[in-house]
Amino acid sequence: MALLETSKYSQGSVLGSVNPDLASERQTASFSVEKLTALLDGGVEQTRIRRAVVDAIESDPVFSRENQYFQTQNERYEAAVKKAVHLQKKMHEMGWTENGPEYKYIYRALSGDVAFLLHRVFMRSISMLGSDKQIAKWIPLATQHKLIGSYAQTELGHGTYLQGLETTAVFDTATQEFILNTPKISAMKWWPGDMGRSATHTVVFAQLYVHGKCYGIHPFIVQIRSLQDHSLCPGVTAGDIGPKMNFEHIDNGYLLLKNVRIPRENMLSKFCEVRPDGTYVRQGSQKINYFTMTSVRISLIADEVLTPLMKACTIAIRYSVVRRQSKLKPGEQEAKILDYQTQQEKVLPQLAAAYAFHFTNDYLQELFNRGYREIQRKNFDMLPELHALSSGFKAMITQHCTAGVEICLRACGGHGYSLLSGLPSLYTKILASCIYEGENTILLLQTARLISSTAAKLQDLIQSGVKKHDAWNQCTVQLVQAAKAHCHYIAVKNFAETVEKLETKAGIQKIMKHLCDLFALHGIFSNTGAFLHDGYTSAAQMDMVTASYLDLLAVIRKDAVPLVDAFDFTDKSLNSALGSYDGQAYQRLYEWAQKSPTNQMSPAYERYLKPLLHNTLSKL
Ligand SMILES: CCCCCCC/C=C/C(=O)SCCNC(=O)CCNC(=O)[C@H](O)C(C)(C)COP(=O)(O)OP(=O)(O)OC[C@H]1O[C@@H](n2cnc3c(N)ncnc32)[C@H](O)[C@@H]1OP(=O)(O)O
Numbered sequence: 001m002a003l004l005e006t007s008k009y010s011q012g013s014v015l016g017s018v019n020p021d022l023a024s025e026r027q028t029a030s031f032s033v034e035k036l037t038a039l040l041d042g043g044v045e046q047t048r049i050r051r052a053v054v055d056a057i058e059s060d061p062v063f064s065r066e067n068q069y070f071q072t073q074n075e076r077y078e079a080a081v082k083k084a085v086h087l088q089k090k091m092h093e094m095g096w097t098e099n100g101p102e103y104k105y106i107y108r109a110l111s112g113d114v115a116f117l118l119h120r121v122f123m124r125s126i127s128m129l130g131s132d133k134q135i136a137k138w139i140p141l142a143t144q145h146k147l148i149g150s151y152a153q154t155e156l157g158h159g160t161y162l163q164g165l166e167t168t169a170v171f172d173t174a175t176q177e178f179i180l181n182t183p184k185i186s187a188m189k190w191w192p193g194d195m196g197r198s199a200t201h202t203v204v205f206a207q208l209y210v211h212g213k214c215y216g217i218h219p220f221i222v223q224i225r226s227l228q229d230h231s232l233c234p235g236v237t238a239g240d241i242g243p244k245m246n247f248e249h250i251d252n253g254y255l256l257l258k259n260v261r262i263p264r265e266n267m268l269s270k271f272c273e274v275r276p277d278g279t280y281v282r283q284g285s286q287k288i289n290y291f292t293m294t295s296v297r298i299s300l301i302a303d304e305v306l307t308p309l310m311k312a313c314t315i316a317i318r319y320s321v322v323r324r325q326s327k328l329k330p331g332e333q334e335a336k337i338l339d340y341q342t343q344q345e346k347v348l349p350q351l352a353a354a355y356a357f358h359f360t361n362d363y364l365q366e367l368f369n370r371g372y373r374e375i376q377r378k379n380f381d382m383l384p385e386l387h388a389l390s391s392g393f394k395a396m397i398t399q400h401c402t403a404g405v406e407i408c409l410r411a412c413g414g415h416g417y418s419l420l421s422g423l424p425s426l427y428t429k430i431l432a433s434c435i436y437e438g439e440n441t442i443l444l445l446q447t448a449r450l451i452s453s454t455a456a457k458l459q460d461l462i463q464s465g466v467k468k469h470d471a472w473n474q475c476t477v478q479l480v481q482a483a484k485a486h487c488h489y490i491a492v493k494n495f496a497e498t499v500e501k502l503e504t505k506a507g508i509q510k511i512m513k514h515l516c517d518l519f520a521l522h523g524i525f526s527n528t529g530a531f532l533h534d535g536y537t538s539a540a541q542m543d544m545v546t547a548s549y550l551d552l553l554a555v556i557r558k559d560a561v562p563l564v565d566a567f568d569f570t571d572k573s574l575n576s577a578l579g580s581y582d583g584q585a586y587q588r589l590y591e592w593a594q595k596s597p598t599n600q601m602s603p604a605y606e607r608y609l610k611p612l613l614h615n616t617l618s619k620l
């Protein structure tokens with residue numbers, strides 16, 4: 001039995017003591033929490049480094065998120081920029097570098113609440129699509145923040161259909177320049193992060209024209225603001241797109257270009273180039289210019305999708321053992337809500353998914369790294385597979401995790417709806433991941449291009465005389481389902497193979513096997529119709545699935561708190577009155593509510609309430 005491991009992370013107010021209903025859950029762990037944390041980190045040394053980064057970040061008041069729920073959009077933006085600028089100083093002080101072991105833990109330690117997220121995508125575009133000369137010129141400037149970048153692809157009129165983008169880049173042979181225009185309102189760039197107020201440069205995706213011929217979408221580096229006084233460059237109109245569901249700290253912007261001239265050398269040209277005489281040369285697929293998206297679709301999974309689900313599970317499960325409501329057994333005290341099978345069926349499959357996708361992410365990252373090494377050698381053979389898998393998994397995992405965070409929010413009842421629970425912010429933020437970097441339906445359809453079964457139906461339709469695009473459209477609902485199932489199958493298979501290789505000691509393999517079984521059974525249980533319809537399972541077998549699934553809930557319930565403790569989030573990173581390590585939810589909710597500006601006297605009383613009340617009183 002693992003000793004009660006009191007985490008040094010139980011910070012927060014003077015409360016200090018751990019809620020006994022939560023403490024008792026930590027005394028019966030069937031495995032070593034510390035060893036599972038190390039497994040998730042990739043080793044004890046990685047855990048040590050990650051915790052050191054967390055300590056350095058969380059001990060610095062500039063990075064505090066204490067008042068985040070009470071801030072306006074402007075306040076959030078200013079705080080995020082302040083943190084981003086302070087982070088450069090911090091990194092220098094701590095000796096952290098972009099290639100150092102600490103770098104990958106910084107964003108998680110900041111809980112993503114920092115500006116210049118798209119500056120990283122700007123740099124990635126140049127690293128992946130730029131020539132060696134362009135990399136040598138622009139990457140050092142971007143690394144030292146001598147410029148701030150963005151990624152301007154989506155337009156007011158087009159986000160999905162890239163072939164329909166209307167921004168143009170016309171090559172002027174005489175001056176060796178590209179002339180960029182957003183010819184109509186629908187061509188205005190709309191949504192690019194960091195562009196509304198921060199960016200000085202951006203990668204603009206535009207239709208390339210040379211000698212009147214269109215060569216499709218290509219990336220161009222464009223300066224949009226002065227490096228001296230941040231004023232907009234000639235021909236450039238830019239601003240912020242206004243309030244959003246979340247990402248208040250990021251200035252998503254709009255951009256209009258009117259005859260903006262840039263040097264020929266500003267078209268990213270690792271794979272595609274316009275020579276001085278206007279000759280266009282390209283290596284590999286024209287879709288290589290979409291490669292930044294492929295890489296971001298994989299890299300966003302860890303920080304933007306898995307972390308929010310793991311945090312939501314931590315909050316909901318810790319709360320579910322300190323919240324007592326109603327009576328399971330007459331005459332006994334009110335039950336912990338996690339003792340209800342329905343509560344287990346809400347939160348435990350999400351916990352299993354968090355672990356499953358953690359291992360899927362390792363698999364995807366390894367696949368991407370292998371494919372990228374080949375592409376750097378100008379071997380593009382893996383590009384279609386990378387595109388299909390990155391599209392399918394980005395869509396499937398974001399969809400699954402977004403639904404999971406919402407379930408965790410609703411599983412906490414009214415208090416889950418309070419911003420102070422941390423859950424609404426997690427939900428409204430993760431929801432965006434189903435849309436950006438490729439709306440999920442579209443991406444699943446990209447994966448579905450590989451799916452044989454529906455191909456037969458497609459074939460039949462075409463052979464019956466239906467036009468190909470109509471036949472495709474008539475199959476898309478099934479294609480989306482097939483693509484999701486395909487990716488889910490790979491996630492289950494990868495989880496099972498990973499569990500097989502785990503060490504048996506410390507109880508880790510046993511609990512991971514339970515989670516893997518729950519993840520797989522939940523997949524069948526949630527798609528009973530499909531499995532029965534395809535004849536893959538009989539009704540009797542489906543009864544067995546249901547029985548095993550429900551039995552597993554009770555087994556995993558015993559380890560639910562140690563399983564979320566292993567995610568090792570500090571109270572500051574959770575920023576949740578419900579999910580703190582000590583389980584003192586009620587005291588924190590009340591304590592944090594007192595900090596709300598809504599508890600200061602409002603002018604509404606003198607202006608409206610008092611006259612109303614007194615006026616009514618005078619009539620009685
Ligand atoms: C660290 C960062 C944290 C997160 C920050 C996130 C901030 C958000 C940023 C953004 O949102 S940036 C903008 C994202 N926008 C998109 O993802 C656009 C989505 N649309 C597309 O990707 C494409 O339009 C499409 C839907 C894939 C369709 O492609 P296309 O218009 O070319 O037509 P198709 O006929 O479907 O495809 C033709 C051919 O090309 C292949 N292909 C398409 N995309 C790729 C790719 N990325 N890589 C490789 N190959 C690709 C496709 O499979 C077809 O091949 P064949 O079947 O003809 O062989």
Ligand SMILES: Cc1cc2nc3c(=O)[nH]c(=O)nc-3n(C[C@H](O)[C@H](O)[C@H](O)COP(=O)(O)OP(=O)(O)OC[C@H]3O[C@@H](n4cnc5c(N)ncnc54)[C@H](O)[C@@H]3O)c2cc1C
Nearest residue numbers: 151152153154158159160191192193432436437438439441
């Ligand atoms: C928070 C956030 C940050 C963003 N940051 C950036 C950024 O930094 N840079 C950038 O360039 N963009 C950014 N975007 C834009 C984002 O990439 C687009 O919103 C996304 O690609 C979806 O495109 P869309 O908005 O045109 O949706 P649409 O494509 O218009 O989708 C609307 C509906 O139409 C459906 N649909 C569209 N085409 C088809 C089809 N062929 N078949 C079936 N159904 C279809 C979709 O499935 C969806 O249901 C951001 C968006 C958000 C929300």
